[in-house]
Amino acid sequence: MLCQHGVCYDGINNFTCSCINGYTGSRCETNIDECTSIPCQLGVCYDGIDNFTCSCLNGYTGSRCETNIDECTSTPCPHGVCLDGINNFTCSCINGYTGSRCETNINECASNPCQYGTCTDGVDGYTCSCKAGFNCVYCGSEINECASSPCQNGATCVDVFNGYICQCFEGDSEKNCEIG
Numbered sequence: 286m287l288c289q290h291g292v293c294y295d296g297i298n299n300f301t302c303s304c305i306n307g308y309t310g311s312r313c314e315t316n317i318d319e320c321t322s323i324p325c326q327l328g329v330c331y332d333g334i335d336n337f338t339c340s341c342l343n344g345y346t347g348s349r350c351e352t353n354i355d356e357c358t359s360t361p362c363p364h365g366v367c368l369d370g371i372n373n374f375t376c377s378c379i380n381g382y383t384g385s386r387c388e389t390n391i392n393e394c395a396s397n398p399c400q401y402g403t404c405t406d407g408v409d410g411y412t413c414s415c416k417a418g419f420n421c422v423y424c425g426s427e428i429n430e431c432a433s434s435p436c437q438n439g440a441t442c443v444d445v446f447n448g449y450i451c452q453c454f455e456g457d458s459e460k461n462c463e464i465g
Contacts (some may be wrong), residue, residue, distance in 0.1 A: 289314045307335030326351045344372025360386045381409030400425040418447030437463045 287293050288302035291313035304313035320330035325339035328350030341350035357367035362376035365387030380389035394404035399413035402424030415424035431442035436451035440462035443450045453462035 288312055305335075324349055342372075344370075364388070364390075381407075398423055409449075416448075435461050437461050 287300055288304070289312055290308040294301045294303065300311045302311065304310070307317055307319075309315050309317050315376065316332070316334060318332050319335070319337040321334045324330060324337060325341070326349055327345040328339040329439040331338045339350045341347070344354055344356075346352050346354050346411065353369070353371060353463060355369050356372070356374040357369045358379035359407035361374060362378070363386070364382040365376040365378040368375045368377060374386065376387045378384070381391055381393075383391050385391050390406070390408060391407050393409075393411040394406045398404060398411060399415070400423055401419040402413040402415040405412045405414065413422065413424045415421075418428055418430050420426055427444075427446065429444050430447075430449040431444045434442065435449060436453075437440040438454065438457050440454060440457060441452040443452060451460065451462045458464045
C-alpha cells in the first residue's frame with residue numbers, strides 16, 4: 286500500500302497521496318498530533334485521529350478545560366459569602382457565625398456576660414434578663430431604689446438589695462414615712 290491513510294493517484298513514473306483528515310506525510314503515514322497546539326488549557330491532551338480529547342485538572346471543565354468550576358453554586362455557606370477558588374471555596378461568615386462553612390452560631394453567652402441574670406443567645410448578640418434588684422445591659426448594676434426619693438417628710442432613704450428603708454422621724458409611719 287503506497288498511501289497508508291489516503292487515496293493514491295497514479296502518475297507517470299510516480300504517484301501522489303491525498304491524505305484523509307488527521308494524517309500527513311508523502312505516504313500519509315504520520316498521524317497529525319492535534320495536541321501540539323496545546324488545546325487543553327488546564328488539562329491533559331490525548332491525541333486521536335483528526336481530533337483530541339482533554340482530561341481536565343480538578344476544578345476545571347469544558348471541552349478544552351477552559352472553565353473554572355464554581356464550587357459556590359451549591360450554596361455551601363448558609364450564613365456567609367462563598368468565595369470560589371480552584372477546586373475549592375472559602376466562606377466569609379457574617380457576624381455571629383463561625384465554622385468552615387459558617388454553619389455554627391457563635392454562643393455569645395459562653396463568656397457569661399450577664400452577671401446577675403439569665404443570658405439568651407441570639408445571632409451576633411445576646412440579651413440579659415436581670416434578677417430582681419439588678420439592671421443595665423449586663424445585669425451588673427444594683428438598682429438604687431432611693432434614686433426616686435421615695436421617703437417623704439424629710440426622711441432618709443437607705444438603699445438595700447432589691448429595696449430600700451426609710452428612716453422616719455418620730456411620729457412618722459408607713460413604709461415611706463408619709464403619715465406624720
